[in-house]
Amino acid sequence: MNLDGNFFELFDIPVSWQVSLIDIKNKQRSLQQQFHPDLFVNCSNNEKRLAVERAAKINEAYRVLSSPLLRAKHLLSIYGHDTNNENFVSSDTAFLMEQIEYREALDGLSNSPDPDHELERLREKVELAYKELQKQFGDFLSTNHTNDALKTFSKMQFFSKLLDQVCLTEQKLEDL
């Protein structure tokens, strides 16, 4: 096992799209019970600093593995794909249209007679589509269709952002 390796190795689980959320939560907890900086407050400054680094890595591993989008990105980078500066779906006009529709639906909410209800319906629709994409991503990855996986990842990015915006809109409605 290598500490400087990827997060799957750190948590001693197979490099795979499928992860058990309960399992990784337990792993995070049991590792922190051994490495958390609170266990090193009486040690030398150097070790205190190291303890922070280690614990930070364990928490970051949990954060990445538990989030579908971050886990997908991490898997792609393990397979040698830099997802930072590329856009794989810019030529996908159907998806572009879909994006525009979703955005218009979100922007149009403020004129709706029942924005709360509309927003809830939109949220359900977005969540469903996002889940479906995640399933596709897992399938593409496990069957080595990496290009398709990359395209799906790009779409997942859009839906993840959209969900954030849905939450923000929800907050704004509540604050009114």
Added chain:
Amino acid sequence: MALMQISEPGSRVSNTNQKKRAIGIDLGTTNSLVGFRAQNETIIINDDFGNVLVPSIVHFPLEGKYLVGKSAEIFRESDPKNTVASVKRLLGRGAEDVVEQPLSYPYELDLSDERFLKIRTRRGSFSPVEISSEILKHLQNKAQSFLEEQVDGVVITVPAYFDEAQRQATKDSATLAGMNVLRLLNEPTAAAIAYGLDNNEEETIAVYDLGGGTFDISILRIVKGVFEVLATGGDASLGGDDFDFAIADWISESLSLKIGKNTNLQASVLSTARIAKEKLSNPSNHDDVNIEFMSKTLTLTREKFSKLTELLVRRTIKACRRTVRDAGIGFEEIDNVLLVGGSSRNFNVRKEVKKLFGIDPKYDLDPDKVVALGAALQADVLIGNKGANDSLLLDVIPLSLGLETMGGLVEKIIPRNATIPISKSQEFTTFKDGQTAMKLHILQGERELVSDCRSLAHFELRGIPPMVAGSAKISVSFRVDADGLLGVEAQELSSGKKTSISIKPSFGLTEEEITRMLRDSFEKAEIDHEQRLLTESQVEADRLIHDIQGALEQDGENVLDEQEIKMLQLNIKDLKVVREQSADRNLLVNLTEKLMKSSETFAERRMNFSIKKALSGKSLDEVET
């Protein structure tokens, strides 16, 4: 990388077997408390007047020592300009944060230094950090004279919703007071520890903490002694003080008072309002309250009081809703709600909280003391007095950290509610051909625009090798430690050039300022600064030797060969000799560093070995190295 002390899960590393003394401090807006863990109970220390609550007030008299606590409070009405209360609201705040609220601060603010505000008194202008430091010193002295022994470490509580600048300012105050801070602990987490809900079962709780000047709501899950914060939210400038302001506004309106810049009048209206609020918040009182002011009588009915504070309570309820959603759970999953903070006694608060969560909130422990009790308990655990099955805390960062990008937008690097410590790297590239420097602007907050977030720091990365635009690769890593404090390191990947800075909020104290203030205070106390530095280096050397020896005993043979063990032992011996026989600080520091370097490989192998062990749950012999 150097050596890392590895302990069995649930056990803590302590350098000596000797019992050490640690105290817990609840540094509150209105009142502060200090406590410690005795044999079988946690004790909050009384002051000379028999009170556990020390008013967080500092008075600057014409001459002589500054007064803190009850003896300072006496001057609150008669000499408001030289009597500073509620300074916690100004900690980590810049001039621009101080909204002109005529009733809020009945003392004079000095805004001449735009970097950070000060309070002008007859004894000079003081920063909120310096004033907090006076309160901390007072509390530590109180503990030391009660215990009749030195205090080795301290846990200080902060509102969970405190941002980076406010946390840093709190820590600076403690450094300035000469304290060894074991941990900045979030107040709601401290309260949860005090209630001690670790009964080996899984439990989800909400802690509603309404103090004098801050409001916090935290959702925690407790599993087998691990207290894990799922989400935290709140309002760092909403508290009981605001209830006072609301009542004071109503009094001055009803009596058509012209307050203007009359600080004495301000102070007495505020204090009348405070007394009325306390009467109304007393659970045994069910009547309206008569207010006598300037020979006129006003009646503050419970209905009127509810009306005046309704908006404030509603703001807290809104924050609760949002935080439960952030935690990713439903209200039905919450098993218990704890009420913390003096202002949670407000009958309206209790009613609304019960309505929201659908369960009767708990307040068995005195809401004024509960945070200090938790801090004292955790201080005792951290200093190493408690062995197995103690509690481990996993806290979160309350507000997202981000960087300014093109067009005045903020890109989030570490999202709010991420478990700390946490680190994250982000790669950047140059924008122009031959660009050799890059400016980074670090912000905290949830909004998209730079202007809506709190600016934490600006820093510049210089010496990037000139390249074509877009080809330099700069990796910037952000690290948030267990106190919620941020450190940043930047590296140009093609040249390997490293810059590391620890973030100081734009209006916080710089490292030099703290050193200077410390030195000044030493000079006053006639303590030799050099002697102190030497002692610090000696302690560091002792710790390192102890750590490595312990590690060698435990794992040396598992991960090192004979030759490697010999080398390490030789370096330990060298350091020991110098430590015992020489007062040359430079030599001591050099040898300490040498030992640290020579133990790097050992540390690395040992870490991997123990992670493997931790995950497999197997005994030592079963693990292959």
